[in-house]
Amino acid sequence: MEGPLSVFGDRTTGEAIRSQNIMAAASIANIVKSSLGPVGLDKMLVDDIGDVTITNDGATILKLLEVEHPAAKVLCELAELQDKEVGDGTTSVVIIAAELLKNADELVKQKIHPTSVISGYRLACKNSDFFSNMVVDAVLAVKYTDSRGQPRYPVNSVNVLKAHGRSQIESMLISGYALNCVVGSQGMPKRIVNAKIACLDFSLQKTKMKLGVQVVITDPEKLDQIRQRESDITKERIQKILATGANVILTTGGIDDMCLKYFVEAGAMAVRRVLKRDLKRIAKASGATILSTLANLEGEETFEATMLGQAEEVVQERICDDELILIKKIGLDLINGKPRDNKQAGVFEPTIVKVKSLKFATEAAITILRIDDLIKLHPESKDDKRGGYEDAVHSGALDD
Structure with a gap:
């Protein structure tokens, strides 16, 4: 064997x-x-x-x-x-x-x-x-032009979003930015023209006292006043945001039902659970300022119109099985870096x-x-390379 x-x-x-x-x-x-x-x-x-x-x-x-x-x-x-x-x-x-x-x-x-x-x-x-x-x-x-007048191409700013249900040939390029999110409530508008975008990096929820805070109450009516004040604080925050003309609110956190009601009444579009990466890109492209809190150094809560970003249109569209938020036609500075016509320039490939x-x-x-x-x-040894006539002589095959 x-x-x-x-x-x-x-x-x-x-x-x-x-x-x-x-x-x-x-x-x-x-x-x-x-x-x-x-x-x-x-x-x-x-x-x-x-x-x-x-x-x-x-x-x-x-x-x-x-x-x-x-x-x-x-x-x-x-x-x-x-x-x-x-x-x-x-x-x-x-x-x-x-x-x-x-x-x-x-x-x-x-x-x-x-x-x-x-x-x-x-x-x-x-x-x-x-x-x-x-x-x-x-x-x-x-593409944009930096402070030295050089054109830059931040490839990482191109967002690739995947949606199930169609073929690759049906892929599309959005002149703007697409979010894999939906509006917070069905009562909100699905399309807003001349959008003013607020980018928030905190949750819009009913204010609650922090852990470790103890309040001794002897009068039951005082408890209702505390709860009412918590609701009023949240309402005041939303009113400050809406008072600047904001009609699109993007936040990385959650938005509770009470806050959604105020946005629906104002006819604004609110989107929650936006990825931090997407929020940064939208803020950079639209000129918005990302806020992690409304409080300033003195502890006062303010929100100014200069913190808003601008976009020509924000619309929610259904693509296949998912709905997307599309922020279209965000303006970019191409004054010093416009692409040229290579045919007119005589460049052919x-x-x-x-x-x-x-x-x-x-x-x-x-x-x-x-x-x-x-x-x-492994390379063959010299002994392994010996063959032909030499092997025949040694074996005695030529004696016949």
Whole structure:
């Protein structure tokens, strides 16, 4: 009976090999990323005999590098394939593939199976033409000019909201901000034009005495007065907010039924349980001030109209099974950073360069991501290499 098959080499499996492959791909991307674009820098490469090559072409750089890691070699071959197929975009395709692998590694660490990530990448690549324009429009929507006159693109300000019930092709770009929330009461308006937004980081609920406070009451009527005063304090807070003209109230905390009644009577829209992250973005875009309390340093509670944000429209819409709050057409400063018409400027770039880059980078990332086992065989010894005529002489096969 024969024994089990033996593999004479070093074997690496599981998460370890996946991390090694992604690190190798990231290292290759870090080498060429500074040469990307019109302001990219050149690389000087010197081979073993002293020949000097200065270039910023990704395919040439990777061709001259002595790469040993197998995953890194995949990206080198990827750049060579892009160069043969299109002739341009060799640096971009390597950087895109490395970023896809980095994002896949984060998803795998969150216990998402690699095959699920691969399916998502293939689906995204299939719909890349649809989403590419949407991504560009989303980034341009958050563009602003800093104090030095430089355009900035805060990508983290783009909110990606998921809703069940429709396909990816039915995704939409909102000219504003979307919240996965609903109004606090059905009696509130679902659409407000020329909205004035109050951003609050506290709950609007009936005021109660804090823990540890003891009140000794000898007259039962005094107890009713205390309860009435608690209700009056809450009512005064809401009246101060509404008196400034606020008609949209966003709060990270809760809103009890008594407070909702006052907002319904005033015809205002109140939204509770807004995420702190969303509230900060809305306040920044609309010019509102986030308040954690109405009390000033003297302990007096005030609310001024300068603390409100402005928006052209706030509307609640039902998308699939959920209802969303959409804050549309928030104004941004694009005076010193407007996008130009590249056709009029004479700047052209073939579509096939981007299409091929996305497809090749996705397939390369999928190829590396599917690997969960690496076997590196030991080199053969000199005794194992002896063969042919020499083996025949030693065995006596030529004596016949």
